[in-house]
Amino acid sequence: MAERKPIESWLTDMDGVLIHEGVPIPGADSFIKKLRDSGKPFLVLTNNSIYTARDLQARLTRMGLEVPVGNIWTSALATAKFLESQRPDGTAYVIGEAGLTTALHDIGYVLTDHAPDYVVLGETRTYSFEAMTKAVRLINDGARFICTNPDETGPSTEGPLPATGAVAALITKATGKQPYFAGKPNPLMMRTGLNAIGAHSETSAMIGDRMDTDVLAGLEAGMQTFLVRTGLTSDADIAKYPFTPSHVVDSIADLVDLV
Numbered sequence: 001m002a003e004r005k006p007i008e009s010w011l012t013d014m015d016g017v018l019i020h021e022g023v024p025i026p027g028a029d030s031f032i033k034k035l036r037d038s039g040k041p042f043l044v045l046t047n048n049s050i051y052t053a054r055d056l057q058a059r060l061t062r063m064g065l066e067v068p069v070g071n072i073w074t075s076a077l078a079t080a081k082f083l084e085s086q087r088p089d090g091t092a093y094v095i096g097e098a099g100l101t102t103a104l105h106d107i108g109y110v111l112t113d114h115a116p117d118y119v120v121l122g123e124t125r126t127y128s129f130e131a132m133t134k135a136v137r138l139i140n141d142g143a144r145f146i147c148t149n150p151d152e153t154g155p156s157t158e159g160p161l162p163a164t165g166a167v168a169a170l171i172t173k174a175t176g177k178q179p180y181f182a183g184k185p186n187p188l189m190m191r192t193g194l195n196a197i198g199a200h201s202e203t204s205a206m207i208g209d210r211m212d213t214d215v216l217a218g219l220e221a222g223m224q225t226f227l228v229r230t231g232l233t234s235d236a237d238i239a240k241y242p243f244t245p246s247h248v249v250d251s252i253a254d255l256v257d258l259v
Contacts, residue, residue, distance in 0.1 A: 007224060009189065009197065009205075010043075010075075010201070011042070015212070019060075019065075023063070031049075042197070048075070049097070073193040079122070083120075087118075092112075095122065096113050097122065115143075119145050120148070121145075121146070137178050145178070147168045170254050187222075201223050205226060207226045207252065220243075
């Protein structure tokens with residue numbers, strides 16, 4: 001196997017890698033500071049489409065992690081970039097929060113429930129039966145079905161919550177139409193992110209805590225992959241997959257010296 005080129009840019013997941021339940025993971029601040037001091041291109045990614053990049057910047061700043069807005073990439077931004085490339089100045093019926101609606105407004109999309117080009121499903125804490133019924137009828141009438149991410153559950157202090165992937169399954173069952181998922185593990189999210197910072201996959205690395213999204217997306221985008229043990233994946237879980245990460249480390253703290 002050909003030797004990999006040196007890592008010149010870094011992509012990292014947020015929850016489970018940099019933070020856990022609102023608390024920074026030890027080493028995260030040193031890693032981010034080292035990245036900023038090095039001048040190397042980097043992105044902090046999340047499949048969560050609820051928040052805008054500015055919201056997430058403020059959240060991370062409160063935790064002592066100084067990440068510029070331009071270095072945050074969400075599934076909502078990846079979805080907007082995809083739709084802009086497919087149908088500029090289009091229309092969409094959106095189920096989601098400010099992170100998604102703002103991203104679509106920023107590319108010139110009109111949000112409407114009147115014969116939209118797309119039904120776009122994202123994350124929200126207030127999925128309503130009325131909105132899902134509207135989505136089903138619009139898709140049956142010809143709107144294309146797009147989802148920000150395939151995650152079936154999301155975390156909360158009370159336990160798992162139904163997330164975009166679970167609601168998408170409901171709409172698919174009612175319409176017979178499968179959605180296109182823009183977020184991880186779709187390598188589209190990684191490639192649009194790399195393009196946003198002028199980086200190339202051959203000299204980039206992806207850090208994550210999940211095999212089925214982070215590692216798979218990085219692998220399919222042609223990047224080196226680092227799996228950290230601070231999130232959802234145990235060593236026993238790794239063996240269940242037909243692919244492996246390039247490296248497995250205990251935490252983000254182990255990667256500071258690689259920057």
